[in-house]
Amino acid sequence: MAANELSQEQLDKIYTFAVDLGRKAGQLLLESVEKRIGGGAQAIEEKDSAVDIVTQTDEDVEIFIKNAITSEFPTHKFIGEETYAKGQSREYLIDEHPTWCVDPLDGTVNFTHIFPMFCVSIAFIVNHRPVIGVVYAPFQDQLFSSCVNRGAWLNDKYRLPLIRNPSIPPMPANAPGKCVLSCEWGKDRRDIPDGNLYRKIESFLNLAAETGSRGGKGGMVHGVRSLGSATLDLAYTAMGSFDIWWEGGCWEWDVAAGIAILLEAGGLVTTANPPEDPETAPIPDARLGSRLYLAIRPAGPSATETGRETQERTVREVWKRVRKLEYERPGA
Amino acid sequence: MAANELSQEQLDKIYTFAVDLGRKAGQLLLESVEKRIGGGAQAIEEKDSAVDIVTQTDEDVEIFIKNAITSEFPTHKFIGEETYAKGQSREYLIDEHPTWCVDPLDGTVNFTHIFPMFCVSIAFIVNHRPVIGVVYAPFQDQLFSSCVNRGAWLNDKYRLPLIRNPSIPPMPANAPGKCVLSCEWGKDRRDIPDGNLYRKIESFLNLAAETGSRGGKGGMVHGVRSLGSATLDLAYTAMGSFDIWWEGGCWEWDVAAGIAILLEAGGLVTTANPPEDPETAPIPDARLGSRLYLAIRPAGPSATETGRETQERTVREVWKRVRKLEYERPGA
Known part of the structure; x- marks a missing residue:
């Protein structure tokens, strides 16, 4: 072996x-x-x-x-x-x-x-x-x-996830609506026009504002939470407490254990940065060293979709509303 | 009696x-x-x-x-x-x-x-x-x-506060720098120019951005936290976990118990909305029904200030960086 x-x-x-x-x-x-x-x-x-x-x-x-x-x-x-x-x-x-x-x-x-x-x-x-x-x-x-x-x-x-009675719920039909969004302000607070700080806040605002506002990007999430721990953000997403975690800038030791727990619970982890066409692009597994993560909680089937389909639909709706973040690393 | x-x-x-x-x-x-x-x-x-x-x-x-x-x-x-x-x-x-x-x-x-x-x-x-x-x-x-x-x-x-060994620390000399800010996105997500949502986010951004940026308003807080519970925000401020809680829109039942605990622990609660001259205006006690709150954690003395003086200095530095919020109520 x-x-x-x-x-x-x-x-x-x-x-x-x-x-x-x-x-x-x-x-x-x-x-x-x-x-x-x-x-x-x-x-x-x-x-x-x-x-x-x-x-x-x-x-x-x-x-x-x-x-x-x-x-x-x-x-x-x-x-x-x-x-x-x-x-x-x-x-x-x-x-x-x-x-x-x-x-x-x-x-x-x-x-x-x-x-x-x-x-x-x-x-x-x-x-x-x-x-x-x-x-x-x-x-x-x-x-x-x-x-x-x-x-x-x-x-x-x-x-995990905790809510499983009578069954694990699908992602909401109008996700990110009715979702709890977990996100972090992070350490990059440089006042650079179109820098990471402003890209993050613009993304948070799109997801939070009333449905359809901000040029159609308003997502009206149910709540916005920031705990200051990427690891616990992932753990609570695995638990089902958070529906969506969107973050850039953390490192593999911040996320590896949380990703293991989220995946085993039935969650999905892909990249934070939206592709050219968020409607049709493939949804890749997150690369551990990528520093860019979008996590979706475990989800069960709806009347018309599998649980995975409700998660992938949510990924695409988040991608439509967020900006690309710029976090680099050598060798990646 | x-x-x-x-x-x-x-x-x-x-x-x-x-x-x-x-x-x-x-x-x-x-x-x-x-x-x-x-x-x-x-x-x-x-x-x-x-x-x-x-x-x-x-x-x-x-x-x-x-x-x-x-x-x-x-x-x-x-x-x-x-x-x-x-x-x-x-x-x-x-x-x-x-x-x-x-x-x-x-x-x-x-x-x-x-x-x-x-x-x-x-x-x-x-x-x-x-x-x-x-x-x-x-x-x-x-x-x-x-x-x-x-x-x-x-x-x-x-x-409370928990940190009291060897003594309860004063508010940081450059507060809001090195402070943990607790704040909430709230339920008012209307996409109105200069509405509460945008006033909140502008205030959060001022407090979070690197020191001195944003026209001198950048406060470089140590971290930004949002829990989704005004009561627990106040409880953790009393505990000393959060240094500053700034919020508008909640009601007296959301804050009354938390204010009791914060005051008994040695914290300060005043209004979220900055006065005309934040440098010199009196710092009033928060009115329970005002829907506008700024709380500062319990603080001990520094070499040159009483604990209360370090708190009041922090109130003024926050006031300089935040916008007035518009929450009304009948009879108040």
Whole structure:
């Protein structure tokens, strides 16, 4: 058996390991937060600023995860956000080999401010496909996990998507109408005419404005949400809480685990950037290193369409309303 | 003793009652969600659509809360979102008498989509001042509560704001820089030139764009968050997770409990709409029925300012960057 061909039994073993690792790593994040909360915790010394604690936690948790993985699976590759960021290159390094792709702390700003939407994100990738995903948000004790052929779960108890009674609903007939849109303002705030910031806001506005307004682009989504964590955006899309997530600028460690969970739950992930003809262009699978993502929640059939057809219809309606974003990377 | 003068002992008793009531009401919301989740729950009959269940839950929980309150405190007034919405008037009905102001379900869209950011919101108001607040988000089991002179708390365990080790930080020296901004897109999506939607987005953009851009208005906030629940926006501002919440269009039952908690935690609430001269104008307390709110998190002193001074400086810097919003109400 080649290194990139793993049996279900092997995957199940790796899955169990990953879930346990996610919980332990999340616990480390929580302990770091508790140091900054008053009460029983010991006072932070003058030299330890909150920012230092956050940076140190980020690095410590990545080392903890990396050591655990390399000890258990020495032949697997490891790509982590912290070690990657310190390197010389921003090239896309994932190949066909079994690879762990890890963000020890997604939602760093949230973590700094103790807004609960931060998490650890652990993905296991084979042949470029995220096959196992573990996302743990410890402050609210929400663990999202998946393994191919084993379903996607919240806290090992609720199967994703949550809404499945009496059945998983199709995407709305007039999507993006009645959809909850998840999107992020991101870090690129440069005041450049037609720059990414303005392209994003124009896209958000098209999707939000009353139906048919703005030259026919008004999409009247049911709500617009911004959490500050790409990983949790994807996890909540897998859960069915968000119908649409549209984003550019994040990296593979921000999305790999979330994509694994979303796909196993029945969601769809393609590119954020609309093609020349959004009505008829093929809908490609998202490339992990592309930095451009459009995710649609799991969907069941309507009276006239399959679930997949309702998702693809939604992709095209979103593409008609959004601008192309410009995020580059070397080697991609 | 006049009806509007209550002893601390009486307030403490009411507080205990309100916390218990909030937990029970939140449990009803959770049971309603679980009916829509697959698994052990019994299938929803064809006639019971998800929308019907949500509307029915909203009404049932309000009746549950109202009955509990009128049974325990028959002389108190009660204003609830559901009963109010069915009435003829949208006038502001709160006066100096002891009044309960309740939203049985804040974040209705989130509840419908099973995004965990929904909650029950219970405020007790005396002489127009919210003196007790209970906000319970049952899906993530987060209970925020406060009573005058008793502090504000998360889950009866962590005092708000959370970050207080070694001390509660002042607002950043260059606020809104380094601040997390909480804001909402709201329901008014009309495509009217210079309408509320465009005024909001222009304000968000000013606060988000790189420092000094956009004619000097660029505020470079650390992050922009939208949760879809005014109540939880305020609760997380009291927690210190959000530094600034700026919003127009919500009603007193959306904010009364959150304001009680924020004030008891040490936060500031004033009007969203900037005065003629934001540098020197007085900073008024928010009027509960005004539909226009700017909230600043609790803050400690800096080397040169009191905590309150750092908050007021932040209010003025926000006012310089935002547009006036147009939300009216009869009798206000």
